Amino acid sequence: PEEIELKFDISTENCYVTGDYNLIQQVIINLLLNAKEAVLNKENPQIVIKMNSIKMVNQKSHPDLLPGRYAIISVSDNGIGMN
Secondary structure: OOOOEEEEEEOOOOOOOOOOHHHHHHHHHHHHHHHHHHHOOOOOOEEEEEEEEEEEOOOOOOOOOOOEEEEEEEEEEOOOOOO
């Protein structure tokens, strides 16, 4: 709906992604649909899509990832949240 403000916070750094385009697109669409439902009855509804990259080096939290640059895509909203 047009009453929802959609903001983009996209890094200017080049970021190359290896993955299934359709699957990535579907995940982002699903996140946006969920965010839309969360803000529908909120005053000044807002959804933010962010994209930047991070350099991973010998990380303990994700040992299966190879060192290198990774894209981070996030969708957030100012909705009611979850229990």
